[in-house]
Amino acid sequence: xDAFIGGLSLIFDPYVLMVMVGAxxxxxxxxxxxxxxxxxxxxxxxxxxxxxxxxxxxAAIVTTVxxxxxxxxxxxxxxxxxGTPASAAYCxxxxxxxxxxxxxxxxxxxxxxxxxxxxxxxVVLMMxxxxxxxxxxxxxxxxxxWLACLGLSSAVVVSSGSTLKGFVSLLIGxxxxxxxxxxxxxxxxxxxxxxEMLSGVSFIxxxxxxxxxxxxxxFVAAKNNSxxxxxxxxxxxxxxxxxxxxYKYKFNVFRGSSIGxxxxxxxxxxxxIAAWVSYGVSKRTSKxxxxxxxxxxxxxxxxxxANNAGLAGAWVPALVFGIPGDSVTAIAIGVLYMKGMNPGPxxxxxNPQLLNAVFIAFFVANLLLLPLGYLAIRLSSQLLKIPARMxxxxxxxxxxxxxxxxxxxxxxxxxxxxxxxxxxxxxxNGFPIAPTILGIVLGSMLEEMFLSSMIKADGELLAFFSRxxxxxxxxxxxxxxxxxxxxxxxxxYWKPQTP
Amino acid sequence: xxxxxxxxxxxxxxxxxxxxxxTRTFPALHGQRFGASDFPVLIGVGLIICGCLLVVSGYKQxxxxxxxxxxxxxxxxLLTIAGWREKPxxxxxxxxxxxxxxxxxxxxxxxxxxxxxxxxxxxxxLRLQNGVVASFIAALFMTGVSKLLxxxxxxxxxxxxxxxx
Numbered sequence: 001x002d003a004f005i006g007g008l009s010l011i012f013d014p015y016v017l018m019v020m021v022g023a024x025x026x027x028x029x030x031x032x033x034x035x036x037x038x039x040x041x042x043x044x045x046x047x048x049x050x051x052x053x054x055x056x057x058x059a060a061i062v063t064t065v066x067x068x069x070x071x072x073x074x075x076x077x078x079x080x081x082x083g084t085p086a087s088a089a090y091c092x093x094x095x096x097x098x099x100x101x102x103x104x105x106x107x108x109x110x111x112x113x114x115x116x117x118x119x120x121x122x123v124v125l126m127m128x129x130x131x132x133x134x135x136x137x138x139x140x141x142x143x144x145x146w147l148a149c150l151g152l153s154s155a156v157v158v159s160s161g162s163t164l165k166g167f168v169s170l171l172i173g174x175x176x177x178x179x180x181x182x183x184x185x186x187x188x189x190x191x192x193x194x195x196e197m198l199s200g201v202s203f204i205x206x207x208x209x210x211x212x213x214x215x216x217x218x219f220v221a222a223k224n225n226s227x228x229x230x231x232x233x234x235x236x237x238x239x240x241x242x243x244x245x246x247y248k249y250k251f252n253v254f255r256g257s258s259i260g261x262x263x264x265x266x267x268x269x270x271x272x273i274a275a276w277v278s279y280g281v282s283k284r285t286s287k288x289x290x291x292x293x294x295x296x297x298x299x300x301x302x303x304x305x306a307n308n309a310g311l312a313g314a315w316v317p318a319l320v321f322g323i324p325g326d327s328v329t330a331i332a333i334g335v336l337y338m339k340g341m342n343p344g345p346x347x348x349x350x351n352p353q354l355l356n357a358v359f360i361a362f363f364v365a366n367l368l369l370l371p372l373g374y375l376a377i378r379l380s381s382q383l384l385k386i387p388a389r390m391x392x393x394x395x396x397x398x399x400x401x402x403x404x405x406x407x408x409x410x411x412x413x414x415x416x417x418x419x420x421x422x423x424x425x426x427x428x429n430g431f432p433i434a435p436t437i438l439g440i441v442l443g444s445m446l447e448e449m450f451l452s453s454m455i456k457a458d459g460e461l462l463a464f465f466s467r468x469x470x471x472x473x474x475x476x477x478x479x480x481x482x483x484x485x486x487x488x489x490x491x492x493y494w495k496p497q498t499p
Numbered sequence: 500x501x502x503x504x505x506x507x508x509x510x511x512x513x514x515x516x517x518x519x520x521x522t523r524t525f526p527a528l529h530g531q532r533f534g535a536s537d538f539p540v541l542i543g544v545g546l547i548i549c550g551c552l553l554v555v556s557g558y559k560q561x562x563x564x565x566x567x568x569x570x571x572x573x574x575x576x577l578l579t580i581a582g583w584r585e586k587p588x589x590x591x592x593x594x595x596x597x598x599x600x601x602x603x604x605x606x607x608x609x610x611x612x613x614x615x616x617x618x619x620x621x622x623x624x625l626r627l628q629n630g631v632v633a634s635f636i637a638a639l640f641m642t643g644v645s646k647l648l649x650x651x652x653x654x655x656x657x658x659x660x661x662x663x664x
Contacts, residue, residue, distance in 0.1 A: 168511065168553070171549065175518070178542070182535040189522075220626075400619075421597070429507065
């Protein structure tokens with residue numbers, strides 16, 4: 001209880017609240033502009049959070065992402081362009097409602113379900129982390145090794161596109177993590193005599209490069225960057241009819257939030273996958289299946305609550321095991337490491353106030369969404385008119401100065417450029433970049449656990465399966481590795497019979 | 500700018516072999532069989548396996564049998580720049596962004612943050628088809644905002660040029 005009160009006092013500090021309001025406004029603007037993702041918003045925010053204490057830094061990240069994910073619904077509903085990938089699942093449905101003249105209801109439902117989903121996700125986060133922390137204390141290096149492998153492998157398997165390319169992306173991330181001085185032996189690796197490379201590839205410039213610079217490059221290389229036409233519809237009475245919809249689909253709100261929170265917990269599966277899964281379940285189990293795709297609000301209720309619930313879920317493995325659930329939590333973990341606060345079960349004993357502050361930040365961020373989200377929808381016609389060609393140079397300069405600020409030298413900018421070009425080429429050729437990020441964040445932990453396990457076992461690989469939890473996690477990991485092989489064999493040798 | 504999978508595959512195999520050879524020079528931990536080279540070697544082996552599978556997949560792309568796939572496979576060969584060829588302006592913009600970043604890397608210490616950032620912003624705003632006056636005002640505004648946010652508020656030691664800012 002003391003820790004909870006400690007957490008409350010940390011969040012309800014005027015400075016932290018001010019940071020959260022600023023972060024919410026930033027998240028809403030970035031999220032509502034098509035092409036700028038919630039992860040990009042986080043990447044642009046971290047150079048600023050770098051100079052903050054851990055609590056405002058984490059609160060800013062939580063708030064930005066929660067608001068950006070909701071704001072993605074705005075261009076989704078009005079322009080049929082999802083503001084963030086998490087809104088893609090139900091973008092057509094919301095736009096179909098707009099075409100029927102129901103943009104107000106679509107956005108009102110989107111806002112309220114986002115808030116409810118976010119709050120339910122925060123409750124799940126609180127309960128699941130406490131329950132899992134006890135369990136995590138029993139872990140040795142074998143369990144952590146397998147858990148990291150399982151997290152990384154799941155991230156590859158669930159990532160969009162080819163699984164093979166996902167594995168390549170992961171290996172690239174793991175390789176990047178080995179650059180710099182090896183913390184176990186003290187030997188410099190792949191530094192080629194550069195003193196700046198000794199500390200490795202700096203995390204923040206790498207993130208900025210992979211999420212922001214690659215996006216700027218993609219924008220300027222795109223063929224059509226014309227300004228979209230915003231439909232004229234009244235958005236003044238946003239909550240009209242929302243109560244009735246929520247009452248009618250109360251079970252859907254709860255189901256969407258639960259699916260979202262659970263999907264978010266799975267490593268690699270973030271808010272976007274949560275929305276797709278939830279929308280799919282909603283459509284399959286609905287009594288009015290035929291209405292889906294024609295502007296039916298039911299799917300919106302499920303998926304709108306799922307993506308915001310998924311955000312909190314992704315923090316469960318991040319806080320308990322130090323293994324991020326998605327790209328945003330990977331960035332947050334990187335920020336925590338830089339602040340000298342290593343996530344994992346020890347944080348529950350060493351810094352329970354911080355942990356409670358994270359939980360409370362989720363509640364406050366979602367509550368802030370109500371007035372600020374309302375304001376963002378009312379201002380949406382102006383927000384959506386901001387031309388991206390005015391924004392991209394501004395984003396580039398923030399990237400340059402943000403990367404410079406971390407290392408206080410142009411070396412950060414060099415890393416940013418290299419990683420930005422790498423991410424651009426990878427994405428253009430169908431290689432997902434999320435596994436690379438997870439590889440960079442988890443690489444050193446995975447190597448440390450691997451080496452200490454090998455030394456303990458004296459090179460005996462069977463020792464990795466000698467403890468019950470380790471064996472279970474090991475078998476699960478191997479099963480995840482087998483999924484793509486089985487899928488490929490099935491598609492090769494098993495042809496469905498056509499009548 | 501799309502490469503055939505085989506190009507990536509071959510690159511990954513060559514890179515991984517070089518990485519493994521270089522890694523073998525790392526010392527083992529004192530009194531242990533293991534050391535700094537083990538993990539990078541495992542990554543290298545993984546890259547070689549993935550590289551071989553990509554070569555196979557790239558080869559299959561090129562020997563595709565359906566007429567549509569054949570038409571595609573004739574066109575892309577090892578590198579496809581179809582999207583770019585149609586709009587040279589995009590290609591120029593792409594390289595302007597890269598050159599702007601390189602300009603920052605090489606000249607910010609000599610010219611100072613304000614001059615460097617303003618020049619980059621002005622060029623980019625103009626290249627992205629914004630009006631001259633709007634570009635000038637936006638470049639000036641963004642330079643001021645970033646200088647204030649990072650240089651003054653967050654106390655980042657942004658380089659100072661010959662004019663004292």
